[in-house]
Amino acid sequence: MLEYKKAGNSKSNDQKAGRYHMQQALLDHLRKITEEEQRILDGVAEVDKELYTSGKDFTVDSAKMLSEGKLIAVRTHTRFVHFPSHRHNFIEVLYVCQGQLTNIIGGKEVVLRQGELLFLNQFTRHEILPAGEEDIAINFMILPEFFDVAYTMAGNNNVLADFLVNVLRQDDERGEYLHFKVAEVLQIQNLLENMIYSLVTGKGAQNRINQTTMGLIFLYLLESVQYAEMRLPNQYENMISMTTLDYIEQQYRTATLTELCEQLHLPMHVLSKMIRKNTGFNFKELLQRKRLSKAAELMCETDLPISDVIAAVGYENGSYFHRVFKERYNMTPRAFRVANKKSEKVRL
Secondary structure, eight states: OOOOOOOOSOOOHHHHTTOOOOOHHHHHHHHSOOHHHHHHHTTOOSOOGGGTOSSSSOEEOHHHHSOTTOSEEEEEOOOSSOEEEEEESSEEEEEEEESEEEEEETTEEEEEETTOEEEEOTTOOEEEOOOOTTOEEEEEEEOGGGGHHHHHHHOSSSHHHHHHHHTTOOOTTSOOEEEEOOTTOHHHHHHHHHHHHHHHTTOTTOHHHHHHHHHHHHHHHHTTGGGEEEEOOOOHHHHHHHHHHHHHHHHTTTOOHHHHHHHHTOOHHHHHHHHHHHHSSOHHHHHHHHHHHHHHHHHHHOOOOHHHHHHHTTOSOHHHHHHHHHHHHSSOHHHHHHHHTTOSOOOO
16 A cells, blocks of 8 residues: 655755655655565576566567556566566556666667656567666556547648557567656656556556546657657558547448548548558558547446447448447447446546
């Protein structure tokens, strides 16, 4: 349990310089030696890979790191040991609460200092040099769906929207990351602390609240692009993918692949192949994902009859809607509304 203690009177150099400083009680909680770290201090010379993966390749598995049904979880980064080259089947966001953390990504040394953020794409391979006791870092472990709300809030035609397109790619060769040096942006620091606190204390089951908080963080990051270092592809195909997602976002009620092909002046077979390659889904799957997400939102936030919700998101066949909705959410639309009405536990 997180207990609050009165902070001491001594001030760090960061505090004297006016830099944001995390609540002492939360920092003390995050500083505690974990069982894994204690084993390392007792003489175990390497990371226990079985804690992170079941496979031979060191891919940190979301099934081991996130409870069933969760879109996001946090853990403190394991100190005192070299964390060997690995990748994840989820998006990882590293945040340094105190001290620093050194990553090696694609042979490049990327040093995160206090208050800085590192977004790592799915399957980006990296390693982390040993951290000391006072180097306190948080790993946010996030499934791609978590960013749906942030994508809507952030809009398109910016590096974060590009990144959200790329998180759908399952490609370990690109080594994509975004490094934001935003220690001086107090709004971002406050929002991150709020999210960490809610997740650490077990009050983070409200996916919608945390999704919206991440959306707010993105909006502030958009104003801080001058502080960003990135390694992202800037290719024609990525632009096409971003245009496709934005088209679906704006026109999901009436969107068709034929209309999009006409807008982009591309043959259907070429565009279809490009969309599948760069997002991992075909056009129909992307459109259905958006429509069902919007339907879930309308059922929870309005009193519209389900038949009206079905029409509002672009479906003409009610039986088909009920079938695909149940496949995604494992319950009927009516049961979903009852379970999630005026609740913050909606998995969109």
